[in-house]
Amino acid sequence: MDEIDFDDIQHPVLQGILKYIESNVYLAEKSWSWTIPTNNDYAHAPWYTFETGNTEAYSELVTIGLVFFIIRHTEENSAIYKKAAALLEGVICKFSDSTTDFFTISSYCELVRKIEKYKLESRFDIKTxxxxxxxxxxxxxxxxxxxxxxCWCGRPSFFIKSPESVYYKGNEDSMSKELDWQLDKMTGRLTELNVWNVNANGWYWEHNNRGGEYPMESFISANCWEIIDAINNIRLFKNFGRMDFSC
Incomplete structure (x- = not known):
């Protein structure tokens, strides 16, 4: 919704998100949890399995997403806004040269993008x-x-969304190769259902920490991923002039 600038706070989906946030459930001192106990009660991808000690694995990603939802949709003098601002300042301070996970680094790229998008540079110090x-x-x-x-790895498009990106210079060739790769993938590497093969890496849906196959969940997720990939790739192709949108 953020990516399409949907901001009708009265919409039931946005109201549901706000209700969840205001409940403070699974909100720790410095972040929201990456995984929660009830994940294990349903079919889920392996990285969403709840285990003691892994709740903060990618907490920055979850926290950044929820914080900017709050900043965009609540009053600046409200308690939840002030809490979100404090959490965001903590996430900013947490970034260091020892951050070595590409997924976390891409989350910070998104943090900078949103602070600039919403013109919050005077409120949050992101210089470092x-x-x-x-x-x-x-x-x-x-x-x-x-x-x-x-392979789950940091492809160029994890960090570079358009030629205007500050990370594009020096990575033009790599980005061009990925765009070619994505086009090949779209035209020649789809499953018979015309979706990306989400099980290509050998992972499976889990339930109560036991492996297993869940046809309905797999079908739903495959279609969900199809939509996500289609939107992301079309945006990339448009930004880099690989698709003609004139007609």
Missing amino acids: VKERLPMAVNTYMERDPFKWDG
Whole structure:
């Protein structure tokens, strides 16, 4: 909804998100949890299995998303807004040269983008993050096309969304190769259902920490991923002039 600038706070979905946030459930001192106990009661991807100690694995990603929802849809003098601002300041301070996970680094790229989008630079000091991010991006960007298939890695598009990106300079060739790869994937590597094969990497839906197959869940997720990939790729192709939208 954020990406399409949908901001009708009276919409039931947005009201549901706000209700969840205001409940403070699974909100720790510094972040929202990456996984929650009830995940294990339903079919889920392995990385969403709840285990003691893994709730903060990618908490920055969850926290950044919810914080900007709050900032966009609540009053600045409200208690929840002030709490969100404090959490965001904590996430900003947490970034350091020791951040070595490409997924976390891409989350900070999104943090900077949203602070600039909503013109919050005077409220949140991101100078240090902006100075350190380019080196982190270049270090953990996976440029080898042979590693993109069947591997969860930091492809260029995790960090670069358009030619205007500050991370694009010096990575033009890598981004061009990924766009070619994505086009090939769209035209020649789809399953018979015309969706990306979400099980290509060998993972399976889990339930109560037991492996198993869940046809309905797999079908729903495959279609969900189809939509997500289609939207993300079309946006990339449009931004880089790989598709003609004139007609």
